[in-house]
Amino acid sequence: MDLKLLKTSDLVSLYSSVIKELKDRSVIRTNNVIGDLGEYLAIDYYNNTAGLPTLAVAPVGTENIDAISRKGDRYSIKSTSGNVTGVFYGLEPKGSTEPDKQKFEYVIICRFNTDYELEEILEMDWKVFLKHKRWHSRMNAWNIPLTKEVCNDCKVMFQK
Structure with missing residues (x-):
C-alpha cells in the first residue's frame, strides 16, 4: 500500500x-x-530470542514492573524516543538516608527513532540502575539519562 497516494x-x-x-x-x-x-x-524479542528469558506481561496497574520471567525476575520496561527514560516511582526521594528497597531485578529500555521504529533494546540490572538514576524534580521521581556512560554499562540486547 502506497501511503503517499492516500x-x-x-x-x-x-x-x-x-x-x-x-x-x-x-x-x-x-x-x-x-x-x-x-x-x-x-x-516479544525476549520470548523469541534463544538464550534470553521467557517473559510474561505483568497485569495492568502492577506497580514498578511490566514483565516477569519464569524464574521470577521482575522487569521494568521503559520506552523513549529521546535521551532520557520515563520516571520510576516508588523509590526513596532525593536526599533520603533510607536505602531503596529493590523494586525489580532488571530495567529494559526500548529506544525508538523519531519515526517510532525500534532502534535498540538495552538492559541494566538493579545495581546499574542505582548507579545512574537521576532525580526528576518536577515529577518527584527518578529517571535514567541515556548518556554514553549509561549505555556502556548496559547490555545491548538488540540493535537495528
Missing part, C-alpha cells in the same frame, strides 16, 4: 484503525502508545 483524512482513519486493532490484540493496553509498544516489542 488522502490525509484516509491516513487518519487508517491510523485509528491500526490503533484499534493493536488494542484488540492487546499490544496497546493503555493511553501510553509508545510505552505499550516498547513493552510488547521487548517481551
Whole structure:
C-alpha cells in the first residue's frame, strides 16, 4: 500500500484503525502508545530470542514492573524516543538516608527513532540502575539519562 497516494483524512482513519486493532490484540493496553509498544516489542524479542528469558506481561496497574520471567525476575520496561527514560516511582526521594528497597531485578529500555521504529533494546540490572538514576524534580521521581556512560554499562540486547 502506497501511503503517499492516500488522502490525509484516509491516513487518519487508517491510523485509528491500526490503533484499534493493536488494542484488540492487546499490544496497546493503555493511553501510553509508545510505552505499550516498547513493552510488547521487548517481551516479544525476549520470548523469541534463544538464550534470553521467557517473559510474561505483568497485569495492568502492577506497580514498578511490566514483565516477569519464569524464574521470577521482575522487569521494568521503559520506552523513549529521546535521551532520557520515563520516571520510576516508588523509590526513596532525593536526599533520603533510607536505602531503596529493590523494586525489580532488571530495567529494559526500548529506544525508538523519531519515526517510532525500534532502534535498540538495552538492559541494566538493579545495581546499574542505582548507579545512574537521576532525580526528576518536577515529577518527584527518578529517571535514567541515556548518556554514553549509561549505555556502556548496559547490555545491548538488540540493535537495528
